[in-house]
Amino acid sequence: MEKEMKKAKAPKVLDIKEATSCDATAQMLKKAERDGVETAFHRANTMKACPIGADSACCKHCSMGPCRLNAKDPYGKVGVCGATIDTVQARNFARMVASGAAAHTDHGMSMLDVFREVVNGNIADYSIKDPIKLEEVAQSIGIETEDRSVEEIARDLYEELERTYIQVEGEIPFAKRVPEKTLETWRKQGVVPRGAMREIMELMHRTHMGVDQHYENITKQCSRTALADGWGGSMVATEISDILFGTPTPVKAEVNMGCLKEDEVNIIIHGHEPNLFESMLASVDDPTLIKAAQEAGAKGINLVGMCCSGAEMLSRHGIPHAGNFMSTEAILITGAVDAMGVDVQCIKQGLGKVAECYGTKLFTTNPRCHIEGVEHIEFHEHTPRECTDSIVENAIVRFKNRTLPIEIPNIRNAGIHGFSHEYINYMLGGTFRASYTPLNDNIINGRIRGVAGVVGCTNPRVKQDWVHVEMVKELIKNDVLVVQTGCSQISLAKAGLYTPEAAHLAGAGLREVCETVGMPPVLGLGSCVDNSRILIATAEMVKAGGLGESIADLPVAGAAPEWMSEKAISIGHYFVASGVYTVFGVTFPIVEDTRFHKLLFEGLEEMGFGKWGFAADPHEMAHLMIAHIDKKRKALGIDKARERVLMDMADRQKLEAA
Numbered sequence: 001m002e003k004e005m006k007k008a009k010a011p012k013v014l015d016i017k018e019a020t021s022c023d024a025t026a027q028m029l030k031k032a033e034r035d036g037v038e039t040a041f042h043r044a045n046t047m048k049a050c051p052i053g054a055d056s057a058c059c060k061h062c063s064m065g066p067c068r069l070n071a072k073d074p075y076g077k078v079g080v081c082g083a084t085i086d087t088v089q090a091r092n093f094a095r096m097v098a099s100g101a102a103a104h105t106d107h108g109m110s111m112l113d114v115f116r117e118v119v120n121g122n123i124a125d126y127s128i129k130d131p132i133k134l135e136e137v138a139q140s141i142g143i144e145t146e147d148r149s150v151e152e153i154a155r156d157l158y159e160e161l162e163r164t165y166i167q168v169e170g171e172i173p174f175a176k177r178v179p180e181k182t183l184e185t186w187r188k189q190g191v192v193p194r195g196a197m198r199e200i201m202e203l204m205h206r207t208h209m210g211v212d213q214h215y216e217n218i219t220k221q222c223s224r225t226a227l228a229d230g231w232g233g234s235m236v237a238t239e240i241s242d243i244l245f246g247t248p249t250p251v252k253a254e255v256n257m258g259c260l261k262e263d264e265v266n267i268i269i270h271g272h273e274p275n276l277f278e279s280m281l282a283s284v285d286d287p288t289l290i291k292a293a294q295e296a297g298a299k300g301i302n303l304v305g306m307c308c309s310g311a312e313m314l315s316r317h318g319i320p321h322a323g324n325f326m327s328t329e330a331i332l333i334t335g336a337v338d339a340m341g342v343d344v345q346c347i348k349q350g351l352g353k354v355a356e357c358y359g360t361k362l363f364t365t366n367p368r369c370h371i372e373g374v375e376h377i378e379f380h381e382h383t384p385r386e387c388t389d390s391i392v393e394n395a396i397v398r399f400k401n402r403t404l405p406i407e408i409p410n411i412r413n414a415g416i417h418g419f420s421h422e423y424i425n426y427m428l429g430g431t432f433r434a435s436y437t438p439l440n441d442n443i444i445n446g447r448i449r450g451v452a453g454v455v456g457c458t459n460p461r462v463k464q465d466w467v468h469v470e471m472v473k474e475l476i477k478n479d480v481l482v483v484q485t486g487c488s489q490i491s492l493a494k495a496g497l498y499t500p501e502a503a504h505l506a507g508a509g510l511r512e513v514c515e516t517v518g519m520p521p522v523l524g525l526g527s528c529v530d531n532s533r534i535l536i537a538t539a540e541m542v543k544a545g546g547l548g549e550s551i552a553d554l555p556v557a558g559a560a561p562e563w564m565s566e567k568a569i570s571i572g573h574y575f576v577a578s579g580v581y582t583v584f585g586v587t588f589p590i591v592e593d594t595r596f597h598k599l600l601f602e603g604l605e606e607m608g609f610g611k612w613g614f615a616a617d618p619h620e621m622a623h624l625m626i627a628h629i630d631k632k633r634k635a636l637g638i639d640k641a642r643e644r645v646l647m648d649m650a651d652r653q654k655l656e657a658a
């Protein structure tokens with residue numbers, strides 16, 4: 001017995017300091033351990049990632065396997081059917097793209113369903129809040145708007161955008177927004193998307209056993225499918241959400257767990273589709289429900305967002321945001337959350353257990369997402385308040401019956417959020433000459449070295465927020481303007497970089513621009529579907545002139561330093577296919593030294609697309625992006641301008657010192 005005990009491994013203790021750089025999450029992880037509660041951080045600590053899966057060297061597409069190939073000797077073995085490592089990896093990668101694209105496009109389709117019902121007068125709870133955006137989107141795809149009513153334009157827009165999903169042949173409507181030269185490359189390579197349903201279906205077919213067994217041909221359909229996400233499903237989700245609920249403009253708001261209030265009924269909405277959150281906003285403003293909360297002894301009802309639903313509402317309405325993906329269990333440990341409503345995507349099943357430990361009422365609301373053991377209150381767009389009122393009522397009951405001690409980390413970080421691509425136009429160009437020309441001018445004259453999109457999740461395999469923050473600090477220090485979405489935006493907001501004062505962390509050139517305009521060096525654009533705003537911004541930069549003719553010519557780069565979801569792979573690949581060098585952190589699901597790896601990391605660029613990159617270290621990641629930006633500046637012949645700017649600064653410093 002004694003011998004057996006000696007042999008038993010000591011349980012692996014979570015090193016909280018290494019798990020997260022978010023102080024509020026760390027505080028809650030300590031409490032979780034005191035309370036005997038387990039989180040995804042603890043599970044990641046004890047669950048060794050499967051090494052074969054991590055290398056994507058395993059195929060389980062049929063029952064002749066699963067076949068394990070050897071990452072150390074990639075061409076030494078093939079699967080039972082004869083599939084090579086390149087076929088296996090390309091198929092695995094393609095299925096990640098298909099799943100991620102399906103998630104975004106299904107989200108977009110839901111928004112389009114709501115839009116159709118609003119236009120047809122079947123939904124009374126929502127309306128067209130931004131008719132100017134409606135016109136602009138309609139015009140961008142060639143719909144006549146002059147002397148026509150909002151309803152007429154909206155009807156045509158619905159019909160046109162429906163093609164984004166169901167069109168069997170021809171190019172999707174938003175292909176009209178793609179710079180001509182980029183579109184030319186897509187046409188030449190045969191990757192202009194048809195409807196997303198067709199592209200995803202074809203990609204799933206091709207990756208079935210015994211169909212497409214050439215990694216180059218699989219990658220081609222990967223690109224087509226990913227583009228159907230970025231310039232299709234995701235873009236529709238963003239544009240329709242803006243039309244229905246308003247286009248974001250800069251708004252001051254707070255993030256972090258200190259947004260919870262001990263003396264109020266706290267409700268969190270977590271997920272992705274904005275309609276649940278919008279109706280919840282109406283519910284918490286309802287005088288009857290406010291009165292009920294007060295009668296239960298609360299000062300009021302406090303509505304807070306998390307994850308991407310939260311990022312979208314933070315941008316659009318300035319609703320406080322409590323934390324990103326890796327904090328969604330941690331916040332329940334405060335004991336202060338009376339109800340959490342979730343819809344789709346990035347909802348950990350583990351939330352159910354943690355909610356149960358602290359008596360939080362957790363509700364799933366979307367027919368696509370139920371969780372075993374968690375109560376489901378279905379959200380119907382035609383009668384949305386039935387669901388959201390019920391969540392509020394349940395939260396009030398829980399508030400009244402609170403018994404456990406409450407511990408809310410006293411941390412809140414104020415910042416400016418809500419930078420849509422339209423607002424960047426006004427901000428830099430002014431109301432009367434709104435355009436991207438001033439941005440391009442500042443890039444051409446070298447004050448701004450280039451633009452980086454830093455997006456994506458947090459992942460317990462790396463220190464939460466740390467990789468995002470270190471990387472972005474390095475970028476802005478080197479005069480790279482950073483635009484962000486999703487959980488990454490919240491990482492940086494918690495680090496205090498969403499204030500104009502954070503410009504002091506930027507290099508001299510970027511700092512000068514930020515101080516002149518009064519903007520932070522890091523601009524938040526919303527949720528993960530809102531990466532489509534970054535695509536439009538790149539198209540606008542091409543249109544404004546002076547930085548080449550295609551997106552691939554621009555001195556820009558992208559990154560997802562702590563990615564974890566298949567959606568992130570789809571996003572990464574649509575940026576690559578659009579012409580952007582995109583660097584991922586954590587791990588990359590492909591064995592190096594294979595032909596497929598070479599294609600993604602080098603070959604695609606030679607074909608006129610962007611390319612993939614990988615580095616685990618944030619500084620290395622930043623410098624890969626900076627080197628790429630400099631390469632593009634050189635190709636554009638604007639590298640000397642930057643040297644002059646640097647010379648000016650040095651001269652100025654010498655003068656100041658004299």
Ligand code: MSK
Binds near residue numbers: 307308346456458527
């Ligand atoms: S929520 S996909 S963890 S960004 Fe969009 Fe955050 Fe990544 Fe989910």
